[in-house]
Amino acid sequence: xxxxxxxIGGAGYIGAVTIRHLLDKKYNVTCLDNLIYDNSYSLNxxxxxxxxxxxxxxLRNDLLMNELLSKCDAVVILAGLVGDPITKKYPEISExxxxxxxxxxxxxxxxxxxxxxxxxxxxxxxxxxxxSLALNEETELKPISLYAKQKVEVEKFILSQKNNxxxxxxxxxxxxxxxxxxxxxFDLTINQFTKSIFEDEKLEVFDSNTWRPYCHVKDFAxxxxxILEASKKTTDFQVFNVGGDNNxxxxxxxxxxxxxxxxxxxxxFTDKKNDPRNYKVNFSKISKILNFKIKYTV
Numbered sequence: 171x172x173x174x175x176x177x178i179g180g181a182g183y184i185g186a187v188t189i190r191h192l193l194d195k196k197y198n199v200t201c202l203d204n205l206i207y208d209n210s211y212s213l214n215x216x217x218x219x220x221x222x223x224x225x226x227x228x229l230r231n232d233l234l235m236n237e238l239l240s241k242c243d244a245v246v247i248l249a250g251l252v253g254d255p256i257t258k259k260y261p262e263i264s265e266x267x268x269x270x271x272x273x274x275x276x277x278x279x280x281x282x283x284x285x286x287x288x289x290x291x292x293x294x295x296x297x298x299x300x301x302s303l304a305l306n307e308e309t310e311l312k313p314i315s316l317y318a319k320q321k322v323e324v325e326k327f328i329l330s331q332k333n334n335x336x337x338x339x340x341x342x343x344x345x346x347x348x349x350x351x352x353x354x355x356f357d358l359t360i361n362q363f364t365k366s367i368f369e370d371e372k373l374e375v376f377d378s379n380t381w382r383p384y385c386h387v388k389d390f391a392x393x394x395x396x397i398l399e400a401s402k403k404t405t406d407f408q409v410f411n412v413g414g415d416n417n418x419x420x421x422x423x424x425x426x427x428x429x430x431x432x433x434x435x436x437x438x439f440t441d442k443k444n445d446p447r448n449y450k451v452n453f454s455k456i457s458k459i460l461n462f463k464i465k466y467t468v
Contacts, residue, residue: 174198174200175192175197175244175245175246176202176241178229178275180199180201180248181201181209181210181212181224182209183347183358183387184387186213186353187349187351189222191394193221200222200241201224203225205226207353209353212351213352215352232278240283242284243283243286244285244286244287244398245275246398247288248290250264251264254317261316264320268320268321272324273327276335279335282337284337285402286397286398287338288342288397288398289325289328290342291321291325292321292343293344293449293451294313294314294317295313295343296309296447298314299448302450303450303452304450304451305450305451306452307411328341338407339406340410341408342393342409345382345412345417345451346358346360346382346383347387351387359384360428363425367428367437371436373425373437373438374437375438375440376421377421377440377441378420378440380448381418381419382418382419382421383411383413383417383451384468385412385413386466388465389414393410393412393456393462396462397410400460404459405460408459411451413453413464415454417468418450
């Protein structure tokens with residue numbers, strides 16, 4: 171087992187849940203984060219755990235990265251400016267971190283005795299698709315946002331390194347996340363809708379009939395563990411969509427699900443094209459090759 175894990179961007183929404191999960195599974199976890207959201211509180215519960223180590227820093231710091239990379243068995247890359255709004259607001263910093271910095275980090279994994287690299291990408295890479303069929307890992311990528319375009323750039327870079335890297339990389343295209351985390355986010359569809367309906371706020375749902383796949387943060391943590399434990403033969407230079415076929419929903423269907431638990435009458439639907447992304451995703455590859463199935467439905 172690759173026991174010493176370097177989790178880059180580990181103090182975030184998915185990272186904090188993943189740390190908890192990996193520590194429970196007896197991994198040794200080093201979390202690197204620059205805490206741009208003042209979110210150190212998300213790590214408080216791990217402070218007294220001897221198998222946990224926090225490093226304040228930036229993945230663009232080559233000296234620091236070389237030191238940390240020489241001490242780990244596997245690297246999980248969650249770090250970056252995440253989502254469309256922030257990458258749009260800070261395009262230059264986003265390019266430095268999400269694209270250039272991440273590629274350099276992957277290059278620096280060479281000659282370090284690292285077994286595995288896991289790069290967390292996104293199903294947003296599929297962008298706008300006219301087909302009603304669920305999209306698989308071979309489907310042409312059509313990224314719309316800067317965030318997704320940068321993820322695609324790094325994916326292409328990783329796949330081009332087959333003869334250069336001496337460690338085994340895996341690309342995971344995560345669905346849209348939901349669920350509770352020590353570092354809570356309410357800008358994600360299901361979390362945002364639930365909060366707004368619960369607090370009886372006005373909620374205007376744009377592009378209400380567009381499809382997205384959703385996945386619980388705990389299932390993301392389980393996926394990362396699965397990749398770390400799997401044989402390199404099955405994960406080497408592989409791309410996996412992460413989620414479950416039964417978690418493909420339209421935004422309108424999400425609201426209808428929430429209404430079964432929380433009544434609300436301040437929700438309006440509009441087909442105004444605020445976010446044109448539209449895609450259902452097929453998750454049969456991760457199910458067949460890694461025997462992975464999600465535990466948590468919407």
